[in-house]
Amino acid sequence: MGRPEAAYRASAGGALDVDRAFYDRVAAAGRHATASFEIPVRSGVAWEVPRGHLCRLVTVEGPQVGDLNLWNRNDPRERLWASRTRQLQRAHVSTYDRLWSTLPFLRPMVTVTSDTLAGYGTDAEGGRVHDLLGTRCDPYVNRMLTGEDFDHHCHSNLVRAVQPYGLTEFDVHDVLNVFQCTGLNDEDRYFMKASPARPGDHFEFFAEIDLLCALSTCPGGDLSVPLWGPDARDPVEVCRPIRVEVYRPDEEALHGWGPPARAQYAGAHGLRPRTWTDVEAETAERA
Template identity: 75%
Template structure:
């Protein structure tokens, strides 16, 4: 089968042309950063935190494999939030180093750039699985009730809802996620599948904040996804649930030389409309 070209092409100097040397330097110069906050998120829970523009944050498997669901908003305007579907188109369905997570319309700008990924070499496995996906979305109690007839209040949607409540947000603000450390793909029937998380203790995914951020992360109640949660063999995966860590770093000023936070989209939003009708 031929590798058909991507719909959105990267050309030199375009918005998709990332300055890899800049982000590579941030990842490499570990002595030019200061840890300013460290968070542990317990199993089957969620937590939110803020990251100033120009800082780095890292999600870490502190005890072993565990998948997580990540949401992000503009700290000052939560209407600007991560846009998973457009990021799939502009970057990839599974993201890694130098990929960016983009914000919703009418803002459309990179919110973060991935600077480091300890699972970058995982590649594509024998089933077509890859890690860090934007294909699926968060598990939620509504689907659970629909499929099982039972209520369970610690799905990723619920965890994220509780996490952002102190910031004045609700479940209406929770949105499609980046599935961190999760191994997924599409099977031969074009259906979404999930595999056991390949991460080991100490693995991480690291992001550079392009704008001031509010972030929220859920430690998925499915744990490392090594046990079936649906169907006749379903079982409670509590035994494979583990906490995750979040580390936030301040970078040395010289590392940021030449960088500026990206502007919102240049389009003015007229959409062909004029006051008083056409003409």
């Protein structure tokens, strides 16, 4: 017996129906580099990607997990909504999938245009790559599990990265774990395994709106070494940098495209402003 259909499904021409021909055209078009830099091991960097640009993350020296956060550059209250993206797209994303923003905005922030690990699929242990199932490692859980403080977990790396943009720990949110291989085991518990990325693999996305991005090169490196439990040890030898590349596609490739509008819900959640008539009525009821 087959499994049930996905709860959130696209209808032709609907919000979840991606124009694949457009994104193929953008991915194949000529492009002009506007930024390129490497994020060293166990650190984090924030950078801007203008709407209509491409951003590519590259495993330059071999497998390395990167924890990605996204915000609207012009209003950081709008940011990546990992859990809704899991429902609208999938728990592990690849080409043509989108990363969606939080309420009350609810629109695609990026669309994935190229993924050299797209063919990885599901491995023999149920692992898949580019994970939205889990979230960033953090020093609070680490202290709880090990009794030790460590300042270079992904949460802390992201906190430091966004500070120059006026953001704080409260703005750091659930991530897309790029190049990370994860799944659920027979006990329905989250597992992580060694990243299958190789030197030169990449994950590329198209910015649907002006973005502030931040990426942490995970202190677990390629996750081939346990971080917690009886076999845990410092995996610094499997930590590697990730390169970030930003490109402006040729203008003709963007013909007909425009940034997505925020959610069209026009209600007020059943609420309405209180008027003097309301106040007078409430006063009369209490009298």
